[in-house]
Amino acid sequence: MFDDLMRQLSAALAENWLTELFSLSYYSFPVMEVIHVVTYGTFFGGMMMLDFRLLGIGRFIISSQQTMRFILRIAWFAFALAVTSGILFFFVTPWEYPVNWIFQLKMLLIVLAGLNALFMHKFLLADIDHWDMNVAPPMKVRISAALSLCLWVSVVACGRLIAYSGSYGLNYPLFAL
Numbered sequence: 153m154f155d156d157l158m159r160q161l162s163a164a165l166a167e168n169w170l171t172e173l174f175s176l177s178y179y180s181f182p183v184m185e186v187i188h189v190v191t192y193g194t195f196f197g198g199m200m201m202l203d204f205r206l207l208g209i210g211r212f213i214i215s216s217q218q219t220m221r222f223i224l225r226i227a228w229f230a231f232a233l234a235v236t237s238g239i240l241f242f243f244v245t246p247w248e249y250p251v252n253w254i255f256q257l258k259m260l261l262i263v264l265a266g267l268n269a270l271f272m273h274k275f276l277l278a279d280i281d282h283w284d285m286n287v288a289p290p291m292k293v294r295i296s297a298a299l300s301l302c303l304w305v306s307v308v309a310c311g312r313l314i315a316y317s318g319s320y321g322l323n324y325p326l327f328a329l
Contacts (some may be wrong), residue, residue, distance in 0.1 A: 158250040165216070168251050170243035181244045184237050191233040198227030206272075206297035208288045216277075217285045254317045258310035265303035272296045 172182040175291045204210065205219045242249055276293045283289055289297075 154178055157196070158256075161250045166246045170240075171246050174240075174244045184240050184244055188234055188237040188241065191230045191237060192308070193319060194230035195227050195234055196304055198223040198230065198244055199226065199300065202227070203297040203301045203304075206289055207294050211288065212286060214291070226236065249314075252314060252317055253268060254310050254313045260304055260309055261307045262311060265300060267305065268296060268299055268303060270299070
């Protein structure tokens, strides 16, 4: 059922004016890819710095609040551009992404990383004033930061694997191997 839904989405995207526009340009895919990689790299780098700080690294140098204030503005702007360019990838090759299991896994991991970030900011960072400088963050914050790192690294890995999923035999789900 899910596969049928993804195939229908793929067919609907293939008959879109944006798909036609992008198919006319030889450079549309490489330009989208450069924008996506640069903006996602900026976001991922920011998240890594923030997660490392929340793991306790650099706690004697800069506060977690200062790190968040500085990095999150840049990181979320880069994330918005990465999402926009990622959505435009659908229109460059609409028949590939919705049915690609690695892409689907990447989307699931992004949702999980977002839920982890929401949980961290809503519940775990409420008492940040008590441990912000010179004290190791609470274990629950460090666990959430480690989970965040693992999730975002997995998202990047999936993003790279998407490029090879069709031509190198990665087009089958892991559970079918």
